[in-house]
Amino acid sequence: MTKHSITGKTVLIAGGAKNLGGLIARDLAQHGARTLVIHYHSAESEAAARATVQAVQQAGAQAFAFQADLTQPGAVATVFDKTLQATGGLDIAINTVGKVLKKPIADTTDDEYDAMFAINTKVAFQFIREAGKHLNNNGKLLSIVTSLLGAYTPFYSTYAGAKAAVEHFTRAASKELGGRGISVNAIGPGPMDTPFFYGQEEPQAVAYHKSAAALSPFSHTGLTEVEDIVPHVRFMVSDGWWMTGQTILVNGGYTTK
Template identity: 60%
Template sequence: MTVNSIQGKNVLIGGGAKNLGGLVARDLAAQGARAVTVHYNSDATRADAEKTLADITGAGVEGYLVQADLTTADAVRTLFARAGEAMGSIDIAINTTGMVTKKPIPEITEADFDRIFAINAKAAFFFIQQAGESLTERGKLVTLVTSLLSAYTGLYSIYAGSKAPVEHFTRAAAKEFGSRGISVNAIAPGPMETPFFYGQETAESAEYNQHAADLSAFTRTGLTDPVDIVPLVRFLVGEGWWITGQTILANGGYTTR
């Protein structure tokens, strides 16, 4: 096992029950992780989390579940404590949690604002903070954001706005944690082919993203397949450790800077 290999490492995945988080959990287990702790938010995703756990343990890897609403610092601290206790240490931390709100600015309520910033910005910050305190030497930290950070569009003001601070958290953490060899990055997929996307879209806007080939450099679709993000996560938490402090747009050319 090399120092930057996934083999033998202990992994914590925030939002690891399903969609991209579930795919990453299964992939890192298949890559030889020693143990994977899957976080899920509530009873609504427990069945998905249990299925992901079964796949992890079926691959011969230790697996654990932790339920938590990560919108408080105490909950994030407890998540890392429980994961560390279960696995013995945490080498890799990946946060895929997030929430989308798509509304015109005049329709956004204070409750909308507070909820989405709690999930996308506050939870992300304290996840990064706890990773800095908990990760082993030369650990790896990845947060999922959105390619809308580089888009010029309406209706996603507080979604993209609540993800934007994570870029700054990532850069600062990369500097602060770098003396311990910890790499810190953010991955910004384009709109992904998951229920997470369709829950906010009308039939018309979903069809536009699905079929407007000019939105992407490729002709397959305007949407990102979560399967195409998994190898990037794998690389950043393995041999790609020299990349740090970056927000990587992974969207097939959907947007750029």
């Protein structure tokens, strides 16, 4: 086992109950992670969190689930503190939390702006900050952003704008934490076949997104699948450690920088 192997490692996943986060948890457990800590947002996702914990345990790993609204003061730090109390150490931290809003700038309220930046920017910053404090040396830190960072499009100003900051946080943190052997990266999926996507899109837009990627004809939905993203996550928190400070768009050719 090398120091960059997943085997025997402890992993915290924010937003780890379902969809992409849930599949990442299952995958890392199947590839030898010792302990998975699953954060979930509210009682609404508790059942999914329990199902993910059970799947992780069936794969032979330990699992813990902690509920928290990460936008509340001190919540991100508390999740990290609970993780350390439960496991004794942390090797990999992955933040999948996000919120989408599709709306013209002229119609976007101050409350909507504040909510988008609280979740997509402030929570992401706090997660990176706390990971930097709590990760073991040679740890891995990964944030999920969006392929809209490479797009020229209307209506997603607050979503793409809030996630854009995370790209800069990632670069800064990679420099600040590199001396401890910690790699810091971000992955920007394309539109994914999850409820996270469909809740914001009208049928015409869904049809466009399903045909927009270069590899859309080879996807059974035309969209990015969570199964397409998970292998890239696994690589970047293990053997891909030499890559750091990067934001990688994984989207089948939907957008590029």
